[in-house]
Amino acid sequence: MNLVVVSNRVSRGKPNEPMTGGLAAALLPIVEKSGAIWVGSSGRVRDGNQKEPFAEVEALGTGALAMLDLPAAHYGGYYEGFANSALWPALHSRADLIRASQEDYLSYREVNAFMARALLRFRKTDTAFWVQDYHFLALGAELRDLGVTEPIGFFLHTPWPARSVISGVPHHRELIEAMLAYDLIGFQTEEDCENFVSYAQSDLGLVVHDGVIISRYGRTRAAVFPIGIDPKQFAQLAMKASTHPDVSRLRRSLNGEKLAIGVDRLDYSKGLINRIKAFDRMWTLHPSLARTASLLQIATPSRGAIEAYGNLQSEVAKLVTDVNGQHGEVDWTPIRYLNKGYGQAVLAGLYRTAQVGVVTPLQDGMNLVAKEYVAAQNPVDPGVLVLSKFAGAANELDTALLVNPHDIDGMARTIAMALSMPLTERRMRWEAMMAKLRGHTIQQWFADFTEALHDCQLDKSELAPVMTEPALWPVRSATNGGARYH
Numbered sequence: 010m011n012l013v014v015v016s017n018r019v020s021r022g023k024p025n026e027p028m029t030g031g032l033a034a035a036l037l038p039i040v041e042k043s044g045a046i047w048v049g050s051s052g053r054v055r056d057g058n059q060k061e062p063f064a065e066v067e068a069l070g071t072g073a074l075a076m077l078d079l080p081a082a083h084y085g086g087y088y089e090g091f092a093n094s095a096l097w098p099a100l101h102s103r104a105d106l107i108r109a110s111q112e113d114y115l116s117y118r119e120v121n122a123f124m125a126r127a128l129l130r131f132r133k134t135d136t137a138f139w140v141q142d143y144h145f146l147a148l149g150a151e152l153r154d155l156g157v158t159e160p161i162g163f164f165l166h167t168p169w170p171a172r173s174v175i176s177g178v179p180h181h182r183e184l185i186e187a188m189l190a191y192d193l194i195g196f197q198t199e200e201d202c203e204n205f206v207s208y209a210q211s212d213l214g215l216v217v218h219d220g221v222i223i224s225r226y227g228r229t230r231a232a233v234f235p236i237g238i239d240p241k242q243f244a245q246l247a248m249k250a251s252t253h254p255d256v257s258r259l260r261r262s263l264n265g266e267k268l269a270i271g272v273d274r275l276d277y278s279k280g281l282i283n284r285i286k287a288f289d290r291m292w293t294l295h296p297s298l299a300r301t302a303s304l305l306q307i308a309t310p311s312r313g314a315i316e317a318y319g320n321l322q323s324e325v326a327k328l329v330t331d332v333n334g335q336h337g338e339v340d341w342t343p344i345r346y347l348n349k350g351y352g353q354a355v356l357a358g359l360y361r362t363a364q365v366g367v368v369t370p371l372q373d374g375m376n377l378v379a380k381e382y383v384a385a386q387n388p389v390d391p392g393v394l395v396l397s398k399f400a401g402a403a404n405e406l407d408t409a410l411l412v413n414p415h416d417i418d419g420m421a422r423t424i425a426m427a428l429s430m431p432l433t434e435r436r437m438r439w440e441a442m443m444a445k446l447r448g449h450t451i452q453q454w455f456a457d458f459t460e461a462l463h464d465c466q467l468d469k470s471e472l473a474p475v476m477t478e479p480a481l482w483p484v485r486s487a488t489n490g491g492a493r494y495h
């Protein structure tokens with residue numbers, strides 16, 4: 010099978026460069042070894058009506074990486090607009106932050122249609138397409154319109170919310186109907202999958218049998234594939250990193266003080282404000298922890314052109330300044346706040362230096378930082394993970410100290426408890442989490458999804474086509490060769 014993997018964000022795999030998000034971090038090591046072609050955005054745009062999309066293609070491991078220049082007129086409306094100002098907030102149950110215009114929606118559809126045309130260049134006999142994430146909900150339908158009959162899978166890296174929340178997205182119905190052009194739709198958790206299936210049944214009135222949704226396109230299997238990491242490789246990275254200058258300097262600067270670490274994109278879904286308030290509360294409730302335990306918070310800038318992200322950056326910076334002003338001493342800074350990214354080779358060493366990992370998103374598809382923190386620990390003296398129950402990772406890492414990120418007092422108490430947890434309990438919890446990480450690696454995730462996609466194709470060829478009542482479909486009219494949706 011010739012696999013074509015598609016995502017908005019790709020990674021060129023430069024060692025020492027920070028990863029922009031978990032999708033690129035997770036896909037890089039497996040795509041490199043799979044021989045697949047990975048197609049995504051180059052981060053550049055190009056003017057004009059590109060008849061032949063421009064792609065820079067380079068070798069990536071045993072396969073290739075193709076980076077496309079996306080259409081200049083639509084990029085902003087697609088990425089900052091519909092994908093990250095309408096879909097992202099809805100997918101993270103923040104309906105209050107949904108901002109969507111008709112122009113943004115049309116740009117989103119244009120970029121999906123553009124990507125479909127671009128993908129034809131990589132289609133060979135026996136090709137399967139694997140589309141990643143909410144940037145390309147309609148890509149499968151666009152490919153079908155171009156006559157593609159090969160298997161097309163889709164994996165959603167974010168949560169899928171309750172019906173009432175996703176219904177807040179303009180054009181939700183036609184987008185979700187378009188998703189049914191995929192043969193296989195993968196989710197991070199059972200809850201996400203159930204929410205999606207419930208929408209298909211209740212809002213689209215479709216029949217669902219054994220996880221298979223029957224629509225005008227035929228059969229779509231909805232299933233759960235929790236994404237993992239390579240814990241062995243991450244542990245090796247962490248051991249090697251102990252001599253990295255940044256890691257050595259951090260260790261020296263601590264003078265025996267305990268350290269908690271947080272590593273997140275600066276995103277409102279990550280719960281940074283509540284986390285910092287929890288530390289503030291902890292130092293107020295337990296004055297003995299002032300000077301003896303501090304927080305290193307890495308907050309990598311993300312999607313800065315979007316208003317909600319710009320506001321968050323100012324709000325977090327102000328809160329950190331207030332808390333440091335309140336609890337700091339002439340020779341002690343409670344929160345070290347870094348507004349930049351680090352390569353994973355350093356990050357792994359920073360995780361290992363910290364006695365507590367704090368991962369407290371309000372909502373998160375998976376959260377790979379939680380898994381990486383666990384894998385990076387020293388087995389004889391492991392740190393403690395404080396983890397939000399609303400991160401996908403909490404389903405597997407259930408021996409972490411699970412917290413409600415809305416309960417600031419509760420988080421303050423739990424972080425204090427983590428800082429003083431006895432070694433036997435730390436080891437017991439850590440070993441149970443490592444067993445889960447070893448059982449669900451990124452390699453396994455990749456193999457499970459591609460095998461399930463292959464099985465969908467077999468089912469298709471063995472079963473007669475399904476006829477159903479036509480659902481409501483977007484009305485298309487051609488304008489300058491592009492697709493328009495009403």
Ligand SMILES: O=P(O)(O)OC[C@H]1O[C@H](O[C@H]2O[C@H](CO)[C@@H](O)[C@H](O)[C@H]2O)[C@H](O)[C@@H](O)[C@@H]1O
Pocket residue numbers: 018029030031032033035142143166167236311312373374375376377
């Ligand atoms: O590409 P960006 O706009 O810079 O954003 C970075 C990525 O953020 C999201 O990552 C998700 O994928 C992780 C791996 O499955 C998962 O652990 C995390 O919970 C998700 O939020 C987004 O879904 C990606 O498309 C972005 O590339």
Ligand SMILES: O=c1ccn([C@@H]2O[C@H](COP(=O)(O)OP(=O)(O)O)[C@@H](O)[C@H]2O)c(=O)[nH]1
Pocket residue numbers: 026027028029030031032034035272273274307309349350351352353356375376377378379381
């Ligand atoms: O400075 C940084 C911050 C994060 N990461 C990586 O970015 C990914 C973040 O993934 P996660 O699933 O936690 O969250 P996302 O950002 O995708 O929502 C992880 O693999 C981190 O190791 C990185 O390489 N450098």
